[in-house]
Structure formats: structure tokens, C-alpha cells
Amino acid sequence: MDSPYYTWLLAELAEKHHVPGAQLALYVDGTPSYAETGLERADNGPPVSRHSSFAFGSVTKAFTATVALQLVRDGDIDLDTPIAAYIPELGGGPDDIGGVVTLRTLLSHTSGLQAEFDPGGAAVGSVRRYVHACRDLRLLFPPGAAFSYSNAGFVLAGHLIELMAGAGWWDTVESLLLLPLGIEPAFTADPRVRPGGRPTATGHTLHPVRQRVVPIDSLAQVCDAPAGGLAGSAADLLKFGLAQIGAVPELTGVLDAAGMSMMRDQVPGAYPYGLAAGWGLGLSRFQGRGEMWFGHDGTADGSTCHLRFQPERRVVLAVTTNATTGLRLWDGVLRNLREAGLDIGSYSAPVIPAAGPPVDTSACVGDYCNGDMRYTVRCGADGGLQLVDDVTLSLRVGADLVFTATSPATDEPPSAGRFVRDPATGRIDLMEINGRAARRCAGNVEVQGV
The missing domain is CATH 2.40.128 (Lipocalin)
Incomplete structure (x- = not known):
């Protein structure tokens, strides 16, 4: 199937699910294919191009984890040292977050930290202030005992990166990862004053009564950037995926084989019910037909983003959209690829029979x-x-x-x-x-x- 087919498919799915704009990038058998459809903003926005930037949402976490493991490779951070060794403000005692949480548990969502944390006030404008406000948070469970998805945990990981690199998360991600991959940096929230930055497509939601898409203002905060602040195109995500599967020799230096393996290998206790089959250090694990796929999903202020790759089959798929209904479009892409013989790993909700025996709830x-x-x-x-x-x-x-x-x-x-x-x-x-x-x-x- 060539790019015209994917362009037709993307346009059909976007119209069916009220998605103003979308991108697709697919790498199979050594050949990349690209497709774009629609507008960056409904009604009056510019046409979506291969270069158009969409919010990555939580797919950002895969980039943050990659940079963190670069620093682990270089000996700047230890995966299993309590983070109080690097952030003493979090306390180093057995009842303190800093004394029991490690980078390994942060990257695998097994730290026990809550999903979201709003520190309020000036702390929302700084990763460092956000982290310091975390000291009194209570853990849901002892670190390493179970899985619970945590944006707060990735903000902590982002601050570790800042401390060890001696630069802000934005500058560090750019210099260690984005620019080596040939990705023009784009962020949904950036404290640096940078005129002429790469604009990001507007997110949308579907009005339940009028069945029309409505633009959504971005609520991205600086403090949340390491967990969800990146933006870019499906083509950019394809470059990241190609580095992960080793398809482009000059990109393999971005992270060594040991680091890439740690990102994919199952972490004990990291079983995210309702989200994926398992979790590594920064990447989700999705069961396909006979093999495991890796990647991440993200949503952010009316946008959706999806990345999948399979190293042995040397396949990478990325899809971005600017609507909450992009989740339906993603399902349609997977279904059509499956019918064409390419079964991409994904998570499906369980089917519960409507006419089953009564359950005492x-x-x-x-x-x-x-x-x-x-x-x-x-x-x-x-x-x-x-x-x-x-x-x-x-x-x-x-x-x-x-x-x-x-x-x-x-x-x-x-x-x-x-x-x-x-x-x-x-x-x-x-x-x-x-x-x-x-x-x-x-x-x-x-x-x-x-």
C-alpha cells in the first residue's frame, strides 16, 4: 500500500470521526510512507502538512525517559539510588519520597506517586518549584509494589535530568535527543523567549449536541513539560521510532542497545490494567499477534498522539490528530492495517456480555x-x-x-x-x-x- 492509499484512508476516517486534521507516518520493509489530511484549526486554519506540529501529550514521556537513560549510560544518574541523593529537598528518610523513590520506579510508573499534582501558585511555572512542593505527597503503595500511571513522577524525572545535565529540560532534550534525530524542537509550554517558534495545531472536541468540532485553548503548564510538553509531527515520531529499532545506523548512538532494551523490557510489577499489556522504563508494551509491540499513547487539550514500533519486524507507525475523537480515528487505522495483514499491537477494552449472569456490585x-x-x-x-x-x-x-x-x-x-x-x-x-x-x-x- 502506497502513500495515496494512506492519504485516502486518513481523510475517510477524519471525516467519519469529525477530526479536523491528522497525520500518519509508517515504516515497513525499509520504506517510509506519509499521509496528511485536513486543517490545523477547524474552518480557517492552514492545511496540515508533513511538517505541521501536533501536541504529543504523554508520548513526551518516551523522550524524557530516553534522555534520562542517556544520563544513566554516562554514569550521571543511577537507576536504583533513592532520588534524595540528587534532590535532598525531598528528604532521605524511610518515610520521605526522596528516601524510597528511584529513577527506575519513576520511569516505570511503579513509584506509588499519584497521577496528577497541582502545586498551585508560582510552582506551576517551574519544574524545580513543582518538585520541591512534592515533598509531602503520600504514596499509594510502596515503590516497586504495583503500577499507577503518574505524570508527577515524570516531572520528578525531568528535574533529575535538569540537575544532572546542568541545563533546563527543554535545552537538554533538544541537544541530547531532538537535534541529533533531525527533529525541529516544538513545545506546548516553554519558559524560554524564542520568537518565531514552531506553531502547534489547535486541539478540538466534539460538541455532543451540535456534532460540530469546537476548538480548545491549550492549558499546558511549564511545570508539566517533562510529562507532556513536547509537540511535533508524525514524521518526527517516525524518526524517534527508527532510532529505537536501529533502522538508521547514524541514529543508533542516541541510546545504546542496553538502554533501548531497558525501555522495552518488562519491569516487575508494572502491569497497567486498562492501558497496556505491560511497561518498561518509559515505553508501553502492547500485545500483537505473536509478538510484543512498544510505544506510547498521548492526549492533550483536544489532541491525540500514538506511536508503535516492533524491532524484529522493523515496523514503525505514528499517528497524530487535533481532536479528542482522534482516538476513534486511531482505532480505524489499526483495524484497516490489520485487515491488510499488518497487525499492530494495541490494547482493547474487555468485552463484557450485556446478557451475562447478574453480578453483585x-x-x-x-x-x-x-x-x-x-x-x-x-x-x-x-x-x-x-x-x-x-x-x-x-x-x-x-x-x-x-x-x-x-x-x-x-x-x-x-x-x-x-x-x-x-x-x-x-x-x-x-x-x-x-x-x-x-x-x-x-x-x-x-x-x-x-
Whole structure:
């Protein structure tokens, strides 16, 4: 299949799912193919080109992890030394974050840190101030014991990079990774004054009633940059993927074989239910047909971004969009490639039969906390369970307490999760959804079960 086919496919999927603009880059059998469609901003934006920049969202984490492992390779950071050795402000005692969290647990989301942290005030404008505000955070579980996706953890990793490199995260990522890969730097939030920077496509959401896409203002904050502040094109992501599979000899020096292996190898305990099959140091693991694929997914202020690669098959796929409904477009790309014989690894929500035996879900009702984030599970008017976060989701729960969560107001794919019993008490004290763990709360106090 050549580039015209992918251009047609991308245009068809974008129109079907109300996506204003999208890019695709695919490398198979030594040949790259590119496709673009639509506008950078609905109605009046410039046409999407191969060079157009889209927010990478959490795919940024794969870049941050690569730079961190470059510093590990050079002997500047040790993966298993508590981070208080580098950031003494976080405390070095057994009850301090700095005394128990390591770079390995940060990059694999096994640190026990909460998913999000809003320090407020001046701290949002500085990675360093953000990190110092983390000292009093409580861990969800002992580091290394389990998986819970954490943006806060990657901000900490970004500050470690700053300290060891002697420069800001932005300058370090540019000099050690982006420029060697031939990627023109672009960021969604950048504290440096740089006139004429590379603009980023506007994100959009789909109005549930009018079925029209609506632009979304970017809410990107400087302090979150190491977790989600990069932007670029699908072609840029392809360059990163080519370096990861060793397809371009001059790019193999970006990270040595040992570092690339650590990014892909399964970390003990890093099993993100509802997100991927497993996790390495900075990369997700996705099960394909007979082999494991690697990459990352990201969403950010009305944009979506996806990267997959398979080193043995020497295949790389990248897709960027500027709409929340880009998740549906991504599913369509995967489905069409699968029908054409290219089965790209991905995560699919479990299928829970609508007519299965009744499940007693009364013990699931309650509040679950992940830092300041609170999920409320309640009984809906129809007798089924609902999950209330920023929006109300309908839950379909299976016999093993696995569930899917869907929003009747959006066209986004269902989220996957499960309720987990404490093996000692049999009590449901944990909920996992989209790779994030939340413990049952008692009033306003989070119950620490580990």
C-alpha cells in the first residue's frame, strides 16, 4: 500500500470521526510512507502538512525517559539510588519520597506517586518549584509494589535530568535527543523567549449536541513539560521510532542497545490494567499477534498522539490528530492495517456480555482516591453502577469485577478498569482504571492498605 492509499484512508476516517486534521507516518520493509489530511484549526486554519506540529501529550514521556537513560549510560544518574541523593529537598528518610523513590520506579510508573499534582501558585511555572512542593505527597503503595500511571513522577524525572545535565529540560532534550534525530524542537509550554517558534495545531472536541468540532485553548503548564510538553509531527515520531529499532545506523548512538532494551523490557510489577499489556522504563508494551509491540499513547487539550514500533519486524507507525475523537480515528487505522495483514499491537477494552449472569456490585460502591483525584462509584437510576469523575460514566461490570466505563455524551472509546479485593480481608479497597490506581477513601482521608 502506497502513500495515496494512506492519504485516502486518513481523510475517510477524519471525516467519519469529525477530526479536523491528522497525520500518519509508517515504516515497513525499509520504506517510509506519509499521509496528511485536513486543517490545523477547524474552518480557517492552514492545511496540515508533513511538517505541521501536533501536541504529543504523554508520548513526551518516551523522550524524557530516553534522555534520562542517556544520563544513566554516562554514569550521571543511577537507576536504583533513592532520588534524595540528587534532590535532598525531598528528604532521605524511610518515610520521605526522596528516601524510597528511584529513577527506575519513576520511569516505570511503579513509584506509588499519584497521577496528577497541582502545586498551585508560582510552582506551576517551574519544574524545580513543582518538585520541591512534592515533598509531602503520600504514596499509594510502596515503590516497586504495583503500577499507577503518574505524570508527577515524570516531572520528578525531568528535574533529575535538569540537575544532572546542568541545563533546563527543554535545552537538554533538544541537544541530547531532538537535534541529533533531525527533529525541529516544538513545545506546548516553554519558559524560554524564542520568537518565531514552531506553531502547534489547535486541539478540538466534539460538541455532543451540535456534532460540530469546537476548538480548545491549550492549558499546558511549564511545570508539566517533562510529562507532556513536547509537540511535533508524525514524521518526527517516525524518526524517534527508527532510532529505537536501529533502522538508521547514524541514529543508533542516541541510546545504546542496553538502554533501548531497558525501555522495552518488562519491569516487575508494572502491569497497567486498562492501558497496556505491560511497561518498561518509559515505553508501553502492547500485545500483537505473536509478538510484543512498544510505544506510547498521548492526549492533550483536544489532541491525540500514538506511536508503535516492533524491532524484529522493523515496523514503525505514528499517528497524530487535533481532536479528542482522534482516538476513534486511531482505532480505524489499526483495524484497516490489520485487515491488510499488518497487525499492530494495541490494547482493547474487555468485552463484557450485556446478557451475562447478574453480578453483585454493591461492595464496589464508594469513593476511591488517587492523591487529590476522587472517583465516586454509585448506583444509577437504572440500577447499574456509575463512575463520577469530571463526567459521569456508565459502568458495565463482569463476574470478575472487571468493568468498562462509557460516556453517553461523547464518542470516545470505553475505558477499562477493575475492582480489586484485599487478599487478607476480601474487601474491595482498590480500583484500577486506565492504568491509574485509586484506593478506597474514608471521608476525606485516604485509607492506606499497603
